[in-house]
Amino acid sequence: MATKQHPYRSKALRSLHLAMEGLHKVGAIDRKTMREFDVECLTTIETFDADGIRALREKAQMSQAVFARVLNVSTSVVSKWEQGEKRPSGPSLKLLSLAYRKGVEAIM
Structure with a gap:
C-alpha cells in the first residue's frame, strides 16, 4: 500500500496533520473539516511570471541548465518560462x- 506524501509547511504542522488524519479515519472529524485542515497545513502553490522565475533562478545563482536539472525539466522549458512563452504547472x-518559500536547496 502506498502512502501519501505531503509537502508540509512545517514539522509542527506535519505532526498536527497526521493526528487529524487519524481522527478523520475513526470518524471524529468529517471530510469537509479535513479538507479545510489540509489547506492550512500543506504548502500553498504560488504563481510565477517570467520575471519571478528568472529572479528565483538568479537568486540561487544557477544557470538555466542547472536550474532545469534541479526541477527535472529541460533547459528549453526554463527558457520558455523566463520568456513568458509558457507557464509552469x-x-x-x-x-x-x-524553492521560493524555502530556497532552492530545499528541493535539491
Missing part, C-alpha cells in the same frame, strides 16, 4: 513554490 509549479 503541475509538479514543476509545486517545486518552484517550495
Whole structure:
C-alpha cells in the first residue's frame, strides 16, 4: 500500500496533520473539516511570471541548465518560462513554490 506524501509547511504542522488524519479515519472529524485542515497545513502553490522565475533562478545563482536539472525539466522549458512563452504547472509549479518559500536547496 502506498502512502501519501505531503509537502508540509512545517514539522509542527506535519505532526498536527497526521493526528487529524487519524481522527478523520475513526470518524471524529468529517471530510469537509479535513479538507479545510489540509489547506492550512500543506504548502500553498504560488504563481510565477517570467520575471519571478528568472529572479528565483538568479537568486540561487544557477544557470538555466542547472536550474532545469534541479526541477527535472529541460533547459528549453526554463527558457520558455523566463520568456513568458509558457507557464509552469503541475509538479514543476509545486517545486518552484517550495524553492521560493524555502530556497532552492530545499528541493535539491
